[in-house]
Each structure stands twice: as structure tokens, then as C-alpha cells.
Amino acid sequence: xxxxxxxxxxxxxxxxxxxxxxxxxxxxxxxxxxxxxxxxxxxxxxxxxxxxxxxxxxxxxxxxxxxxxxxxxxxxxxxxxxxxxxxxxxxxxxxxxxxxxxxxxxxxxxxxxxxxxxxxxxxxxxxxxxxxxxxxxxxxxxxxxxxxxxxxxxxxxxxxxxxxxxxxxxxxxxxxxxxxxxxxx
Numbered sequence: 301x302x303x304x305x306x307x308x309x310x311x312x313x314x315x316x317x318x319x320x321x322x323x324x325x326x327x328x329x330x331x332x333x334x335x336x337x338x339x340x341x342x343x344x345x346x347x348x349x350x351x352x353x354x355x356x357x358x359x360x361x362x363x364x365x366x367x368x369x370x371x372x373x374x375x376x377x378x379x380x381x382x383x384x385x386x387x388x389x390x391x392x393x394x395x396x397x398x399x400x401x402x403x404x405x406x407x408x409x410x411x412x413x414x415x416x417x418x419x420x421x422x423x424x425x426x427x428x429x430x431x432x433x434x435x436x437x438x439x440x441x442x443x444x445x446x447x448x449x450x451x452x453x454x455x456x457x458x459x460x461x462x463x464x465x466x467x468x469x470x471x472x473x474x475x476x477x478x479x480x481x482x483x484x485x
Contacts, residue, residue: 301342301461307348307406307408308348308406308408308409308410308412308435308477309348309349309350309351309380309401309404309406309409309410310339310340310343310348310349310350310351310409310410310412311345311351311353311390311397311406311409311410311411311412312336312339312340312350312351312352312353312375312413313353313354313362313381313390313413313414313417313419313420313423314335314353314354314355314413314414314474315332315336315373315374315375315383315413315414316354316364316370316371316372316373316374316414317357317369317370317371317372318357318362318363318364318365318368318369318370318371319363319364319370319414319415319442320370321334321363321370322367323363323447324363324415324444325444325445325446325447325456326444326445326456326459327442327444327456328416328442328443328444328445328455328456328459328460329416329439329441329449329456329457329458329460331439332412332414332439332440332441332442333374335376335412335437335439335440335448335477336440337375337376338356338415338477339347339402339410339412339437339440339477339480339481340375340376340377340479340483341478342481342484343479343485344377344473346484349380349381349404349406351379351380351381351382351383351390351397351400352373352375352379352381352382352383352443353382353383353384353385353390353393353413353419354371354373354382354383354384354385354422355371355384355385355386355419356371356384356385356386357386358386362386369425381397381400382396383395383397387393387420388419388422389419389422389423389426390419390423390426390432391423391426391427395405398430401432403408407431407433407436408432408433408435409427409432409433409434409435409478410434410435410437410475411424411427411435411437411441411472412436412437412440412441413424413440413441413442413446414441414442415436415441415442415443416441416442416459416460416462416463417443417446417459417460420436420441420463421436421463421466421467424436424471424472425467425471426466427471428470428471428472428474429471434471434472434473435472435474435475435480436464436467436472436473436475437466437475437477437480438474438475438476439459439476439477440454440463440476440477441460441477442454443457443459443460443463444453444456445457445459446459464474
């Protein structure tokens with residue numbers, strides 16, 4: 301069972317226009333944006349902290365390159381903290397997420413965004429390793445179809461399911477939006 305969200309920061313990772321680029325593969329979970337909006341609304345109504353994370357790619361031609369339309373965040377409102385990063389984990393961004401969370405007295409996180417098996421998973425793993433109590437809000441994340449080393453395509457929904465199985469009860473709790481919203485009541 302996930303911990304009560306009171307005092308928990310909502311960490312919204314890489315919900316950027318560049319992930320609409322077809323080069324990422326077929327996206328899963330068409331309800332991700334709606335679920336994130338619901339979480340943001342609940343967090344803001346209760347005055348709980350919200351962190352946005354943005355991937356500022358320095359790779360030439362990246363759909364997430366700084367200064368391009370693809371770098372634009374697709375979530376509404378202002379966060380309490382904006383972290384920018386060039387790698388997978390939000391804990392390696394700037395400003396220092398771990399330091400900010402400690403300064404705010406926050407020890408619990410709800411993680412959502414893009415991509416389930418990349419930046420969300422890496423951030424959840426690091427959160428667990430750093431001692432945070434974390435929830436990965438699976439239906440508020442998005443994975444993409446992935447090609448395995450043997451050339452077979454793994455559908456996005458299967459990628460998300462496998463990520464959840466790998467993380468749950470080890471690095472974090474895997475929950476859904478309804479569970480988290482119910483716990484806010």
C-alpha cells in the first residue's frame with residue numbers, strides 16, 4: 301500500500317512536446333496526460349509541492365534539444381521547482397533535487413511522466429536508493445514500443461508492465477492515479 305500523499309512531492313518527468321516525435325516509437329497509455337492533469341489538480345488544491353523535470357538534450361538533432369519546440373513542457377502551471385537534466389535521473393539535474401527535497405523536509409515522492417522505462421524508472425530507482433518513499437504512478441507514465449536486441453518489438457504496454465514488475469516492492473510502490481487520489485481524500 302502506498303503511503304499517504306500528505307507532504308509528498310509530485311515529480312512530473314519530461315512531459316515535453318519532443319516526445320510527440322514518431323522517432324520514439326509507438327506510444328502507449330493515451331490517458332497519461334489526463335491522469336497527470338488530475339494529479340496536478342489534486343496536488344495544487346492541497347498546496348502540496350510539485351516538481352517539473354525537463355530533459356535539455358545537447359545531442360544534435362534531438363527532438364528534446366534546448367531552444368526547440370520539442371523542449372517545451374506540456375504541463376500547465378508553475379512548479380515549485382523546475383529541474384533540468386541531460387541524463388535519465390532527475391536526481392542528476394539542476395538544481396539538485398535531492399538537496400531541495402531535504403531542505404523542504406520531503407521524504408516521499410509520487411513519480412509520473414515520460415518514459416516509464418527510462419527517466420521515470422531511473423528516478424524511482426534512485427529515489428529508493430537515496431531512502432525516499434516513492435510511488436510510481438504507472439497510469440500517469442508513458443512508454444514506447446521498444447526493439448529488443450534480437451530485433452523483436454516489445455509493445456509499449458508490455459514495456460510498462462515489465463518496468464512495474466521490476467520496481468514494485470523493491471525500489472518503490474507501483475500505484476495508479478485512482479489509488480493516489482483516493483489517499484488524498
